Amino acid sequence: MKTDDLVILLANDVEPVERHAVGRRYVIAIGLGAAAAAALLVGLLGVRPDLAEAARLPMFWVKLAFVASLAGASLAVTLRLGRPGVRLHWAPTALALPVLAMWGLGGVELAEASSVERAALVFGTSWKSCPGLIATLSIPVFIAALWAMRGLAPTHLPLAGAASGLLAGAVGALVYCLHCSELGAPFLGIWYLIGMLIPAGVGGLLGTRLLRW
Template identity: 45%
Template sequence: MTTDDLVIRLARDAGPVRRGAVGRRLGLGIAAGAVVSAMLLILWLGPRDDLGTAVQRASYWIKWGYTLSLSAAALALTVQLARPDSDRLRGLWLTAIPVVLLAVVGLLELANTPRSDWMAMWLGRTWMACPWLVLLFAIPIFGGLLWSFRRLAPTRLRAAGAAAGFTAGAFAASVYCLHCPEVSAIFVLTWYSLGILLATLLGSVLGPRLLRW
């Protein structure tokens, strides 16, 4: 039996795939992982004490807007890479928009802050822990995405793993916002992004091993 014959036999009885099925499958995995991450955060670290007051400030929504917009852009890439026909990625440039916008906000903050306070604004109180906590909370979400990929057919395994790690890291950063007391844009741009990058790198390493089918 030739490869073409095998493909024809496998596809003969296959019904049409519903529109948006890949996105729904990935969304289910992300949601399940995010619930686990949120429970871990609440039970271990707890939400920030002033969360009710924080959500009334623009700085909180700028931070959350950054992580959620990165999450949306990363998910769009993951949906494409979950398919076998992912030779050309569309919309990769969209991931740069949240970064550029937050960088502009950060520069405006620095311009309105005395130079002597710049280092404190950049490091905050939790810079050493922040990236690693984002990575930690990304693990359950990454696991949910691996479950989703079991019913999908990625062919670019390293890229798909990196996209899954990127998505998991961005959603984990959104969960971490519930606890993190830091508000400066330059802090978020540096240390949140580093945590997301660590999750992306981890995904790229694990992708070829865990997404093989």
């Protein structure tokens, strides 16, 4: 086929593009992925029974805000990486801020704690299982986020895979908050972060293979 003929083929009777196609794709992906993660949480771990009491503690909301802001920032980075020729601008900074804030808070908590309490702030009671559980809960969103990214046009494939993985990790961590009772800032700044970085790393490694277009 000659290129001129291809141009005519593409332009002939061209279908109008629906508006907000990208946004809708991500709403569906994150919605379904989060619902599947919640089902996984209920089936595997159960919702913590004292959730209503925990919701009265300010730190519970700080923890939610930490995870939710990471989810929002990683979604912003993901959407930018999915559009050719769009710069990242402030998006990586938005990703770094919640982490730095949590580390700052963790530093204050550790400085004020006695040496006996410090280990409890860092390790809590669940440091061994926390990252793996967050990574497990991120699997549905991970699959959905990569599906959504395949509908966009990423030009930096490992980065786009990593951002999609981080988005999955943050949504997985958000769901995990329904089960987990840890509230120490050092714990959250270390183990939650590692849990979210596992799918990000996997996404970075798989990006080139899975996201080519």
